Amino acid sequence: MDYDAWFRAAVQRVRAEGRYRVFANLAREVGAYPRARMRTAAGPRDVVIWCSNDYLGMGHHSAVLDAGCAALRAHGAGAGGTRNISGTTHLHVRLERALAELHGKPAALLMSSGYVANEAAISTIARLLPDCLILSDANNHASMIAGIRASGCEKQIFRHNDPAHLERLLAAQPASRAKLVAFEGVYSMDGDFGRAAEICTIARRHGALTYLDEVHAVGMYGPQGGGIAERDGLTDQVDVVQGTLGKALGAAGGYVAGPAAMIDALRSHAPGFIFTTSLPPATVAAALAAVEILRGPEGQALRARHQERAASLKSRLQGAGLPVIPSPSHIVPLLVGDPVRCRLLSDLLLERHGIYVQPINYPTVPRGTERLRLTPSPLHDDRLMDQLVAALVEVWQQLDLPERGSAWPSGGEPAHCLDRTVEGRLGIVDDAQHRLAGPGSIAGGDAVIDPGMQGKALLGRDQRAALQAEAHRQHRVDDRA
Numbered sequence: 424m425d426y427d428a429w430f431r432a433a434v435q436r437v438r439a440e441g442r443y444r445v446f447a448n449l450a451r452e453v454g455a456y457p458r459a460r461m462r463t464a465a466g467p468r469d470v471v472i473w474c475s476n477d478y479l480g481m482g483h484h485s486a487v488l489d490a491g492c493a494a495l496r497a498h499g500a501g502a503g504g505t506r507n508i509s510g511t512t513h514l515h516v517r518l519e520r521a522l523a524e525l526h527g528k529p530a531a532l533l534m535s536s537g538y539v540a541n542e543a544a545i546s547t548i549a550r551l552l553p554d555c556l557i558l559s560d561a562n563n564h565a566s567m568i569a570g571i572r573a574s575g576c577e578k579q580i581f582r583h584n585d586p587a588h589l590e591r592l593l594a595a596q597p598a599s600r601a602k603l604v605a606f607e608g609v610y611s612m613d614g615d616f617g618r619a620a621e622i623c624t625i626a627r628r629h630g631a632l633t634y635l636d637e638v639h640a641v642g643m644y645g646p647q648g649g650g651i652a653e654r655d656g657l658t659d660q661v662d663v664v665q666g667t668l669g670k671a672l673g674a675a676g677g678y679v680a681g682p683a684a685m686i687d688a689l690r691s692h693a694p695g696f697i698f699t700t701s702l703p704p705a706t707v708a709a710a711l712a713a714v715e716i717l718r719g720p721e722g723q724a725l726r727a728r729h730q731e732r733a734a735s736l737k738s739r740l741q742g743a744g745l746p747v748i749p750s751p752s753h754i755v756p757l758l759v760g761d762p763v764r765c766r767l768l769s770d771l772l773l774e775r776h777g778i779y780v781q782p783i784n785y786p787t788v789p790r791g792t793e794r795l796r797l798t799p800s801p802l803h804d805d806r807l808m809d810q811l812v813a814a815l816v817e818v819w820q821q822l823d824l825p826e827r828g829s830a831w832p833s834g835g836e837p838a839h840c841l842d843r844t845v846e847g848r849l850g851i852v853d854d855a856q857h858r859l860a861g862p863g864s865i866a867g868g869d870a871v872i873d874p875g876m877q878g879k880a881l882l883g884r885d886q887r888a889a890l891q892a893e894a895h896r897q898h899r900v901d902d903r904a
């Protein structure tokens with residue numbers, strides 16, 4: 424068998440859609456962020472980063488670095504084992520205690536990443552309950568979807584941020600059945616908030632557990648940086664909080680916080696926790712320092728500055744007539760609506776203006792909603808923002824991108840939001856369909872750009888209705904999977 428041919432064909436399918444991924448070879452430099460050095464074939468150059476998830480710059484905070492360096496010197500580069508086999512230090516124990524406290528929960532458990540935390544926790548929680556039904560927001564992250572798949576449990580998908588739909592699905596179930604409602608605090612690609620209060624109320628009414636992914640909210644919302652649940656006074660309402668150490672906390676790793684019995688069960692039943700080397704002590708120490716800083720007055724000041732910077736960037740972009748997707752959070756998405764021009768836009772910003780912002784394409788977002796996702800930090804000043812907006816306006820015109828001043832489709836939900844099958848989100852559909860077409864062919868299934876979507880950044884009502892109908896059909900198929 425020509426194995427390489429299959430892999431080349433898989434890459435070719437991605438290239439054909441204009442969504443081949445090119446990684447920027449970047450070195451952030453402590454003290455210079457958001458500026459960084461980038462290595463290119465022509466030599467190194469300075470760039471400004473506009474798409475980092477080190478939202479508050481904590482990855483370069485001096486106290487965080489000191490804590491990490493001290494732990495590295497004191498305890499070495501790696502943990503040396505799984506948590507059970509010599510991989511638990513006092514730093515791990517302290518960080519778990521701090522995270523439990525941050526979220527107002529009795530216990531917390533560290534994992535290798537936020538992705539692993541979702542995959543391991545959702546699959547294990549649901550598997551340990553009898554005949555558990557998982558109800559998942561249509562826009563949930565791929566890691567939650569992976570957890571749902573791995574559980575092997577029945578699932579139902581409720582329309583994005585639609586508590587009434589969730590309530591209908593729950594009401595159709597026996598009161599005695601185990602149910603887990605999974606959703607997010609901040610949806611990272613559109614920047615909208617989950618409707619946590621309503622979802623929790625409904626879940627309680629129907630005896631369901633709630634599982635909240637706070638990955639894009641930890642450190643950034645709530646008086647102590649506890650996330651959306653803390654901000655909205657819902658700490659007692661949410662049963663399980665999942666988070667990351669890799670975004671606002673500036674390090675790497677993930678965790679879940681929740682009831683003591685559940686966390687204890689995860690320690691002994693979650694393969695994604697048990698069978699892997701625990702986080703390095705330096706990483707744990709750095710994250711612990713970040714949590715402590717963000718819980719105090721410095722954290723409050725950083726959060727206020729962060730929100731101000733995001734609002735300022737949105738209004739500058741809107742003032743320049745660029746199609747900002749309305750977002751109430753710190754995430755500033757700019758709609759392009761075409762994978763090829765989205766890539767080109769990103770390339771030109773980098774080459775001509777030294778501005779680094781990755782294109783966001785399918786499967787991270789649905790086709791037709793390709794975008795730039797800007798993440799201003801407290802360190803992005805007015806001058807950098809003015810440079811960004813001027814560069815965007817220039818390149819936008821050159822590429823003849825969708826009419827400036829256009830708005831995100833009004834009248835409810837963005838059209839793309841329902842294109843959320845498990846397979847679609849994970850990009851698995853392509854591979855399954857391609858298997859039928861055979862290697863070398865790019866004609867099968869998703870390998871060609873959906874002509875109905877290409878270039879249609881802003882969809883009309885009919886197109887939205889057609890897409891929604893298709894998405895519902897896919898969900899039904901998905902539900903049977």
Ligand code: PLP
Pocket residue numbers: 536537538539541564566607611636638639667668669676677
């Ligand atoms: N959950 C959400 C909503 C995310 O956006 C991400 C990553 O971007 C994750 C989980 C995974 O977190 P991590 O990057 O720590 O693996």
